[in-house]
Amino acid sequence: MNVAVVLFTSDLRLHDQPVLGAALRRAEQVVPLFVRDRGVTEAGFDAPNRRAFLADCLAGLDAGLRERGGRLVIRTGDVVDEVCRVVAQCGAREVHVAGGVTHYASRREDRLRTALGNVRCALHVHDAVVTAVTPGRVTPAGRDHFAVFTPYLRKWEAAGVRDVAPAPRSVRVPDAVGSDPLPTRRAVTGTSPALAKGGEPEGRGRLPAWLADGVEAYGERQDDLAGDATSRLSPHLHFGTLSAAELVHLARRRGGPGAAAFVRQLAWRDFHYQVLAARPTASWTDYRTRGDHWRTDEREIAAWQEGLTGYPVVDAAMRQLRHEGWMHNRGRLLTASFLAKTLYVDWRVGARHFLDLLVDGDVANNQLNWQWVAGTGTDTRPNRLLNPLAQARRFDPRGDYVRRWVPELAGLAGAAVHQPWTVPGPERARIDYPDPVVDLAEGRARFERARGLN
Incomplete structure (x- = not known):
């Protein structure tokens, strides 16, 4: 046989x-x-x-x-x-x-x-199998990988995605091969309280609603922190319970600007895979070194990890991560920028913490996204710094995301929810919430000095 x-x-x-x-x-x-x-x-x-x-x-x-x-x-x-x-x-x-x-x-x-x-x-x-397009299939002339996303995207779109294979009708397994028992979720301790359920049936069960309703507005709402309008399919892509190639085909069949924006995110995922395939050491060393001399302040690092930095939108995202084992994509960007640039802490510290908690903790995308934000990766503007107050005003304008995850600020109205230190005397004293760990202007100036920008 x-x-x-x-x-x-x-x-x-x-x-x-x-x-x-x-x-x-x-x-x-x-x-x-x-x-x-x-x-x-x-x-x-x-x-x-x-x-x-x-x-x-x-x-x-x-x-x-x-x-x-x-x-x-x-x-x-x-x-x-x-x-x-x-x-x-x-x-x-x-x-x-x-x-x-x-x-x-x-x-x-x-x-x-x-x-x-x-x-x-x-x-x-x-x-x-793990990506929509094979990492080594799309390359620039004379080089082994693309270092910038936009030209990669053009080649990626022209390359085409393989056809989707049907599930097998039958699988015959030899009787003689023994197996250990299946592991169970209930045997795992230390998980996030609201951790999502896994498995192919669960992943495929999410697809109809996402394709029917969610993807249409994705281009407009993907950064809306309170709206939570992302697909939440990243854990299924990480474990391969959904196929990236199939998602590309389904989204393109659905059509529209939202589907195009979603496919673009799948291309970003493939982009990071092709970078790591060509540069495996980028999972722990700088893809492009900037000569950084990172700070190590354990108090500030702990405040960031626990969601107690004094910047509500940063803290909300970090608390979501701990509670769900998942974080909104915009939250990932702004929390990473805060640690690596405002606090000027080594991106590897943040990447390790994310990998400790993220259910979709993917070496290629986690590490290379962290490098992108830290300015040591493929970002063509390596010294950009995201201001958490500006990010909050833009992506959580009513403060609903902050109130959901930082309940001690739930009673604050208007702009005060993003800047609780501006609340006057006695009322501020009643809010059990820390002052900012760093002044934003001070953090920016420190970062720019470190990078030789001033």
Whole structure:
């Protein structure tokens, strides 16, 4: 009996699943395998929110496979060792996996290729599974990647997106391959109280309403903090319970400026993947160094992490992150700018905190967005600094977002909700909310001196 192994990583779905489809075309039986990789835990990426969401994803994948006569095989340990054990147990001739762009994913592929070659088992790495367009497919003349988004977008749009593959009708799994129990969300401690539910059924269940109503106004409302008009599909893209390629096709079919704006965000995601694929070290080193000598003020860092900076819109976003394991996209920009530029703290401190909490904590997009904001990445205006008061007036003009997440300010009216330190004497004393950790003008001047701008 011809057998193949499919190693699931960040592609935990059955719809538009090219890796599984290729294996099913080439083998009579397939082992759908997920390894709870100890290397991920040791690298510090096994955060509680993502671990809980992952448990939902694995349960959904297993249920979908069982509806088709199959099942998901779970193993725990070193990913290469466990894949080789499964190959030996079922006599597989091939292993199929989605290509990755991180340094860890590249090392995993290299190790698998070597180990499987020793037992005469072929490794097939499939592109354009995690992204809409393969990272290395869109390149400028004479270079390995685009460093600026706009020319990348033009080439990305011209490249085209692969066709969407249907979910398989049946999956035959060898009986002899044993499995660890499925992990469960309830076994995970330390999760955010309002953490979203994961899994392909949940992700696909959100699509009809988003495409029918949400995406139309996305271009106008994507930065509206209180309106919460984003898709909230980023966790599903991170875990691959939804396909980026399928989302591009569905949005384009829907049409209109909102759908175009949404597709542009999917292109941004691919842009960061192609940068990291070409420069893997950008996950922890400056993509473009600015000669920064970052400050380390533990009191200010703690205030930022806990949502107690004294700037309500910053604090609201940081509290949303802690409560939901997710943050509005505009909140991510302004909180990152506040830490990296107003406080002049190393972007890696902020990126690490985000990865500790974000359910969609994606190395490519998290790290490179942080670098973009810090001015060490691909931003063509590396010294731009977002003023939290101006951001609040523009994207939370009535203060509804702040009142939702900073309840101690709920009783303030008008502009005072964004500048509570302006409330007169006795009333200010009754507000249990800190004064600003830094004067904005002082923070800007300090940053500009550090970057040699004044």
